Amino acid sequence: MNWEKLLSLKRFGDTQKRERKDQDEIRLGFEVDYDRIIFSSEFRSLQDKTQVVPLSNEDFVHTRLTHSLEVSVVGRSLGRKVGLKILEKYPDLRDVHGYQANDFGAIVASASLAHDIGNPPFGHSGEKSIGQFFISGKGKDFSRSLTKKQYQDLCDFEGNANGFKILTQSRIGREGGLRLSYATLGAFVKYPKGSLPIKPTVNVSHKKYGFFQSEVRIFSEIAQELGLSKDSTGSYTRHPLAYLVEAADDICYTIIDFEDGINLGLIEEEFALEYLINLVRDSINTKKYHQLSNTTDRISYLRALSINTLINESVDIFMNNEEKIIKGVFESSLLDRSKYKAQISDIIKISVENIYESKEVIEKEIAGYNLISVLLESYITAANNMHAGNANSYDKLILNLLPDTVDINKPELYSRILEICHYIASFSDSQALLIYKKITANEY
Numbered sequence: 001m002n003w004e005k006l007l008s009l010k011r012f013g014d015t016q017k018r019e020r021k022d023q024d025e026i027r028l029g030f031e032v033d034y035d036r037i038i039f040s041s042e043f044r045s046l047q048d049k050t051q052v053v054p055l056s057n058e059d060f061v062h063t064r065l066t067h068s069l070e071v072s073v074v075g076r077s078l079g080r081k082v083g084l085k086i087l088e089k090y091p092d093l094r095d096v097h098g099y100q101a102n103d104f105g106a107i108v109a110s111a112s113l114a115h116d117i118g119n120p121p122f123g124h125s126g127e128k129s130i131g132q133f134f135i136s137g138k139g140k141d142f143s144r145s146l147t148k149k150q151y152q153d154l155c156d157f158e159g160n161a162n163g164f165k166i167l168t169q170s171r172i173g174r175e176g177g178l179r180l181s182y183a184t185l186g187a188f189v190k191y192p193k194g195s196l197p198i199k200p201t202v203n204v205s206h207k208k209y210g211f212f213q214s215e216v217r218i219f220s221e222i223a224q225e226l227g228l229s230k231d232s233t234g235s236y237t238r239h240p241l242a243y244l245v246e247a248a249d250d251i252c253y254t255i256i257d258f259e260d261g262i263n264l265g266l267i268e269e270e271f272a273l274e275y276l277i278n279l280v281r282d283s284i285n286t287k288k289y290h291q292l293s294n295t296t297d298r299i300s301y302l303r304a305l306s307i308n309t310l311i312n313e314s315v316d317i318f319m320n321n322e323e324k325i326i327k328g329v330f331e332s333s334l335l336d337r338s339k340y341k342a343q344i345s346d347i348i349k350i351s352v353e354n355i356y357e358s359k360e361v362i363e364k365e366i367a368g369y370n371l372i373s374v375l376l377e378s379y380i381t382a383a384n385n386m387h388a389g390n391a392n393s394y395d396k397l398i399l400n401l402l403p404d405t406v407d408i409n410k411p412e413l414y415s416r417i418l419e420i421c422h423y424i425a426s427f428s429d430s431q432a433l434l435i436y437k438k439i440t441a442n443e444y
Helices: 029-038 041-048 064-089 101-113 124-135 138-144 148-155 159-168 182-188 213-226 242-263 269-280 286-291 295-320 322-327 341-356 359-388 393-400 413-425 429-440
Strands: none
Touching (some): 029 182, 041 064, 041 429, 064 242, 064 295, 101 182, 101 242, 124 138, 138 148, 138 359, 148 213, 159 213, 159 413, 182 213, 182 242, 213 413, 242 295, 242 341, 269 295, 359 429
C-alpha cells in the first residue's frame, strides 16, 4: 500500500482521476463526503436508535446519532494529528500532490460519522435477532436454497456490512449510493472480508465482516483503486485510516457509555470517578478538579481529559507502527497497545456488568428480539408469496407498507431476503415498534 493511492478522491462513476491539487479548498472532496452522510435519511434515523439503553426516555443518554457525531469529532482530531506526521514523513504527498493534514482529518471524520449507519434498531441485539431468525427461527428453511456465503450473511447479519451497503448501493436516481470518495469508503470498512470463511485469528480485522455477497464486486473495485491486497486468509488488508476510525469509536464508547451509566444511576459516582481518575492520573489538575462542585462537571472534566489522553496515545501508537500498518501486517487495534489497557479494561468491565447487562437493557432487548422476528417473518413471507404469484390479501397489505425505495421484485431469493433485512435494519427503535404494532393490531 502507498499513501497516494490510499487517499484516492475517486467516486463511483468517475472516468477520470481526481487530483488533490485541483480540488476546491473551500469545498474539498473529502468534506463533501461528510456533508452527504449527515444529510442522508439513514443518518438522521440514528437519532432514535439505541446506543446504550433501548427506548430510553432520558434526554442525556446518547443515541447512535450523538455517539456518531462524537466519534467523528474524535476521528477528525486523530486524522489531523496523524496527517501532520505522515506529511512530515512523506513530504511529496504535500509538496507534489497537494495533500494537507486536514485531508486525513476529513476522511477519518467522515468514515467515523458513518460507522454506525447500518446498525439495526435496538443496538447489537438487533443484529443478533436478525441472525437468530435464520439460525433457529422460520428463516432456517432458507438454508437449503441459498449458497453457504449467502446464508452466512443472514445468520451473522452485520451492521458494518449493512452500513457499506447503504453507502454504496445503487437505486434509481441514486447510482453509487451516497457516492463517497474511495478513501472514505476504505477507511469505513474495519473488517475488509466477507462472512465466509470464518477463520479465527489474532488479527483484529478478521473479528467480523464488512460487506455482504451483494457488495463483493463493489468492494473489490474500491480495494483495487486503493491498493488493498489480500492476505493469506483471503481477506483484504485494512485501509490504514480504518485503525483511526476504530480508535475513535473505542475511545468514545469506553468513556461516554461509562458516563451514561453514571448519569443513569447504574454506576455509583464515587466508584466511577475513581476509575476515570486512574485513567488520567498523569494529566489531571487536582486543584482544578477539587474546585468542581457537582457530579456533572467532575465527570465532564475527567471525560475530556480521558479522551485527549487516548487520542494522543493512539496517534503515537499509529506512527510507531506505521510501516507495519502500511504493509498490512499490524494485527491489533491501537488501544490494545495502549499503556492504559488495564484501566480501559476495568472501565469496560464495569460498563458490561452495570449497563449492558442491567435488567432494563435486557428486558428491552428481549422485546426487540420478538419484535424483529415478527417483522422479518411478515415481510419475507409476503415478498416470497408475491414472487411466486400466490400472494393473498394480507400479503398485499403488508407489502403496501413498503416505501418505493424497497425493491422486493428481485428474481434471486437472497436479494429479496437481504432487501427486507436491509429495510428493517433501517428502522429507528420507535419506527420498528410502530410497524410491529400495526402488523399485530396492537395499535388498534
